[in-house]
Amino acid sequence: MASTLAIISSNKIDQRFALLRATRRKALVCYVTSGYPSEDQCLELLRGLETEGADIIEIGVPFSDPIADGPVIQDSSQKALAAGMTLEKTLDIVSRADLTVPVVLFTYLNPLLAAGPDVLERASAAGVDGILLTDLPVGADPDREKWLGDSDLAFIRLVAPTTPVDRMREIALNGSGFVYLISRLGVTGAQSSLASDLRETSDRLRSATDLPICVGFGISNGEQARAAASAADGVVVGSALVKAAGESIDKALSLTRSLRTALDS
Amino acid sequence: MHAAPEKTMTAISTHDRFGPFGGRYVPETLIPALDELDSAFDSAMADAEFVRTVDEMLSTYVGRPSPLSDAPRLSEQVGTSVFLKREDLNHTGAHKINNTVGQALLAMRMGKRRIIAETGAGQHGVATATVCARFGLDCTVYMGEEDIRRQSLNVYRMKLMGAKVVPVSSGTKTLKDATSEAIRDWVTNVNDSYYIIGSVVGPAPYPRMVREFQSVIGREAREQMLNRTGKLPTAVVACVGGGSNAMGIFHPFEDDRDVKLIGVEAAGHGLESGEHSASLLRGKPGVLHGTLSYLLQDGDGQVHPAHSISAGLDYPGVGPEHAWLKDSGRAEYVAVTDEDALRGFATLSRLEGIIPALETSHAIAWVIDNASRWIKSDSVLICVSGRGDKDMAQIAEMGFLDR
Ligand SMILES: Cc1ncc(COP(=O)(O)O)c(C=O)c1O
Numbered sequence: 001m002a003s004t005l006a007i008i009s010s011n012k013i014d015q016r017f018a019l020l021r022a023t024r025r026k027a028l029v030c031y032v033t034s035g036y037p038s039e040d041q042c043l044e045l046l047r048g049l050e051t052e053g054a055d056i057i058e059i060g061v062p063f064s065d066p067i068a069d070g071p072v073i074q075d076s077s078q079k080a081l082a083a084g085m086t087l088e089k090t091l092d093i094v095s096r097a098d099l100t101v102p103v104v105l106f107t108y109l110n111p112l113l114a115a116g117p118d119v120l121e122r123a124s125a126a127g128v129d130g131i132l133l134t135d136l137p138v139g140a141d142p143d144r145e146k147w148l149g150d151s152d153l154a155f156i157r158l159v160a161p162t163t164p165v166d167r168m169r170e171i172a173l174n175g176s177g178f179v180y181l182i183s184r185l186g187v188t189g190a191q192s193s194l195a196s197d198l199r200e201t202s203d204r205l206r207s208a209t210d211l212p213i214c215v216g217f218g219i220s221n222g223e224q225a226r227a228a229a230s231a232a233d234g235v236v237v238g239s240a241l242v243k244a245a246g247e248s249i250d251k252a253l254s255l256t257r258s259l260r261t262a263l264d265s
Numbered sequence: 266m267h268a269a270p271e272k273t274m275t276a277i278s279t280h281d282r283f284g285p286f287g288g289r290y291v292p293e294t295l296i297p298a299l300d301e302l303d304s305a306f307d308s309a310m311a312d313a314e315f316v317r318t319v320d321e322m323l324s325t326y327v328g329r330p331s332p333l334s335d336a337p338r339l340s341e342q343v344g345t346s347v348f349l350k351r352e353d354l355n356h357t358g359a360h361k362i363n364n365t366v367g368q369a370l371l372a373m374r375m376g377k378r379r380i381i382a383e384t385g386a387g388q389h390g391v392a393t394a395t396v397c398a399r400f401g402l403d404c405t406v407y408m409g410e411e412d413i414r415r416q417s418l419n420v421y422r423m424k425l426m427g428a429k430v431v432p433v434s435s436g437t438k439t440l441k442d443a444t445s446e447a448i449r450d451w452v453t454n455v456n457d458s459y460y461i462i463g464s465v466v467g468p469a470p471y472p473r474m475v476r477e478f479q480s481v482i483g484r485e486a487r488e489q490m491l492n493r494t495g496k497l498p499t500a501v502v503a504c505v506g507g508g509s510n511a512m513g514i515f516h517p518f519e520d521d522r523d524v525k526l527i528g529v530e531a532a533g534h535g536l537e538s539g540e541h542s543a544s545l546l547r548g549k550p551g552v553l554h555g556t557l558s559y560l561l562q563d564g565d566g567q568v569h570p571a572h573s574i575s576a577g578l579d580y581p582g583v584g585p586e587h588a589w590l591k592d593s594g595r596a597e598y599v600a601v602t603d604e605d606a607l608r609g610f611a612t613l614s615r616l617e618g619i620i621p622a623l624e625t626s627h628a629i630a631w632v633i634d635n636a637s638r639w640i641k642s643d644s645v646l647i648c649v650s651g652r653g654d655k656d657m658a659q660i661a662e663m664g665f666l667d668r
Contacts, residue, residue, distance in 0.1 A: 064567040065441065065553060067448045068292045074435055086565045109290055110552045114566025135290045135552065160294035162455065167296070185294060186453035 012102035013177040027234025030054040033076035035085030046097040053260035061107035068134040070189025072239040091126040102129040120151040130154035172209030191218035202231040222262025281469040286585035289468040333489035338616040345639035359651030361392035367478035369396040372459035379458040383447040385440030386577035387419025389463030394428035404428040411438040437570040464507025465584030468555030479513025500525040503648035508584035510650035531573035532600035542571035544583040545598040558585040574603035575623035601627040622651035
């Protein structure tokens with residue numbers, strides 16, 4: 001039933017997961033910090049990620065106080081902010097990138113609130129397909145959650161290893177697109193190994209929802225991506241890509257290529 | 266308010282909210298821990314044995330009740346009776362320890378033995394390190410590099426008592442960034458760690474919990490004023506950083522509608538300079554560190570760095586209950602510049618032999634500079650939130666005595 005719905009959905013994220021399911025592939029979700037390393041390079045990176053096989057691109061609108069992020073994304077956010085990046089400029093970048101793959105806006109609540117009540121329509125018009133807020137857990141602010149849930153954007157919610165199964169169900173019911181499963185306790189950042197209880201957590205989440213599940217936080221190479229994807233419908237790679245992009249766009253793209261290859265093998 | 270959508274500005278206070286302010290805007294990982302904390306706090310406060318243990322610690326270790334001092338020479342200068350609630354005389358020299366005693370006992374009741382804290386002036390860090398030493402708890406304190414420089418004496422004190430002080434070099438390198446880093450630690454070690462927040466900020470239940478632990482200030486002061494003067498004060502004045510000493514002294518007076526509650530923010534280089542910490546007077550509602558409250562921010566919703574001569578007031582946010590006291594009109598908020606605070610600092614030292622913390626000096630200065638608001642038969646109660654020892658190096662470095 002979920003897949004039938006997905007096929008007729010007008011949202012590009014749902015369509016992408018329907019396609020992935022039909023071709024039995026796992027989703028590669030790539031995170032970039034908007035405006036990092038520079039506005040032009042970010043644009044080049046977005047287009048390159050699409051070419052190298054990203055299924056979904058998350059673009060992070062930098063926030064001055066990113067409590068859910070580790071050192072790599074903190075640093076990229078600070079640099080992007082110092083160079084003048086904003087939510088408005090991010091929408092402009094998304095619009096100029098004109099991607100075929102779906103785009104998810106990834107940010108904190110405050111920059112979104114400051115952008116005014118029509119920001120969700122403007123994001124949608126710029127080519128954004130979904131939104132993810134790290135500091136708006138389910139039930140925290142029903143009115144604002146309704147505002148987000150009623151928009152055209154898929155509202156991607158997060159599940160943590162600490163989330164009880166009843167709450168997982170509630171989170172899935174109040175989200176769309178996919179469920180973002182945080183792989184381990186902590187903030188974003190590459191790790192040398194996956195959490196040992198990942199499989200257990202994803203099994204619990206699987207029992208709670210039909211939405212696609214993507215695992216993120218700490219995945220940094222092809223081997224980890226493959227292992228994590230075996231417990232889910234896809235993986236999110238963030239800090240490792242941002243770190244590579246800080247060195248060169250080529251490095252970030254070759255990492256993407258190796259992630260794609262690992263997921264498809 | 267600038268935040269969308271408008272209709273969320275309801276004025277109903279719930280368990281988690283003060284009017285529309287407060288809430289729990291945190292990463293999902295922390296939600297079960299906040300649920301657990303919320304019920305653990307409520308059950309502890311309903312347990313007479315826990316409350317008795319807190320009271321006993323406050324009396325035998327902190328030195329409570331703290332005295333209420335009259336201030337004859339300051340009163341003469343102001344032209345009304347000024348009374349000083351002496352939180353500076355608490356063990357460790359500030360009101361902060363009222364909260365850390367309560368929260369450390371709660372942490373132990375919850376079976377957590379690793380404590381995390383953030384600190385600005387270092388007073389909360391010292392108060393946390395102190396109770397951790399007393400109870401044998403593991404203690405990690407996050408502190409901005411800029412504050413480590415400004416408050417080196419407190420860094421030394423924390424280390425002496427066995428705490429690990431972790432310098433924070435991100436962002437503005439002050440309290441705001443130390444708080445972010447403490448939250449990140451908590452998200453990572455949530456199963457075995459307890460985060461002792463140092464003010465009435467952060468996600469629910471912290472603002473309510475810290476207020477409850479600090480309310481001992483106001484409960485004592487209210488009774489002391491009645492005993493001493495036979496009536497309630499005309500006004501209660503306290504400095505506001507995150508707002509814990511102010512909430513602590515305000516709360517027991519909230520239902521005394523005739524008592525004016527006045528919170529003094531840091532105007533830094535002046536409210537028009539853009540370099541201040543006056544979140545309530547110059548901020549807009551927004552979300553920082555898990556709570557919706559007044560916040561210094563730019564038009565893009567990026568947090569604007571705060572400035573104050575006193576590290577303890579140098580925070581761009583403020584407790585959500587103050588936001589509601591302001592919007593509901595129950596409290597009035599004003600601000601005092603760095604320069605004026607220094608005058609308050611010198612005045613209290615010379616007139617009363619009490620050297621206040623630079624934070625407290627803002628409240629002192631405001632009362633002095635607003636003498637015309639009072640008549641002789643009034644009485645003004647000031648919360649002396651802390652003593653100035655920690656500020657001596659900074660003051661001496663400024664060549665204060667030679668000016
Ligand atoms: C002496 C003193 N007063 C006031 C403050 C400000 O905090 P709050 O507004 O929470 O009382 C501090 C903070 O460090 C402090 O040390």
